[in-house]
């Protein structure tokens with residue numbers, strides 16, 4: 001079999017997950033494992049503890065609930081397990097398409113979801129949430145997307161948490177594209193009942209594992225999930241009964257082995273602080289580079305987060321997103337082949353095993369691709385007045 005992404009230097013994924021992984025992370029998968037074996041179980045148990053430490057908490061107050069599969073699965077499990085089907089009510093500030101997805105997960109699980117429209121393109125104003133909570137005492141939980149991967153805007157769980165806590169409610173945090181880079185200290189945020197993330201974004205592991213870090217006291221009062229697969233309390237019961245190194249159902253063992261190496265590399269780099277610094281440098285190199293070659297980033301610099309950047313599509317009639325994506329791919333860079341903004345754009349992930357030097361090479365590749373396509377007008381089409 002030939003490598004479909006053969007390129008020199010190797011193909012970089014500039015998408016906000018799954019991300020470019022290191023050679024050592026990939027190599028850790030090249031082995032067979034029996035998940036129930038005594039040699040494998042300590043690996044899993046250690047991963048669970050290390051994840052808790054990254055969230056700033058320990059095993060007395062919080063539990064790591066791993067689930068096979070992607071981030072949506074963990075988010076569904078958190079909503080099903082914590083928001084009561086009868087008298088629970090989940091408020092979701094509409095930060096972008098991941099908030100809309102969270103709302104859909106809640107509704108399809110039969111939960112009462114209320115959406116809060118907010119101004120686009122800037123961090124969420126906590127006072128809007130405070131007002132919504134004051135107006136509706138029936139709301140039990142707020143669902144917040146920390147880094148909204150559709151817009152690239154970061155919404156502070158600390159600021160939001162303050163108003164949620166003051167109102168005596170709980171928060172479910174989608175930290176999927178944040179955890180491992182953006183700060184998170186759950187020891188100072190008792191209102192966060194659960195935070196959700198995956199192996200394959202800022203932690204730079206392989207896709208296939210999702211995690212929920214949940215407060216033990218909230219888990220003790222978990223509600224009927226209405227699904228065995230997505231029942232966090234059942235995962236926790238299983239762990240306490242059979243020891244912390246055991247999944248309920250067949251785990252992606254190779255993904256877990258790779259994730260352990262990814263956690264080692266995260267620590268060796270200097271933890272979340274160092275990773276955020278590198279991602280921020282990546283995002284800056286990209287933002288500056290796009291301006292230098294005449295392209296227009298979607299967000300003003302002060303609203304732009306370090307995880308993913310949207311760039312306005314050039315207004316030139318020669319522009320075509322699929323042609324552009326293919327041209328970048330031939331030059332060794334894979335970007336998303338869709339856009340997630342109201343007007344045409346392309347999006348570039350700044351996370352994963354990439355550096356500012358890679359971002360500068362990407363800027364050169366974009367420039368060359370646009371020339372090849374005959375795109376002369378690089379500013380966005382002016383929208384009809």
Ligand SMILES: *Cc1c(COP(=O)(O)O)cnc(C)c1O
Nearest residue numbers: 070071072098147149174176177
């Ligand atoms: C990636 C992501 C998810 C989960 O996506 P999956 O494809 O299910 O892993 C959820 N929320 C945000 C903000 C994300 O970036």
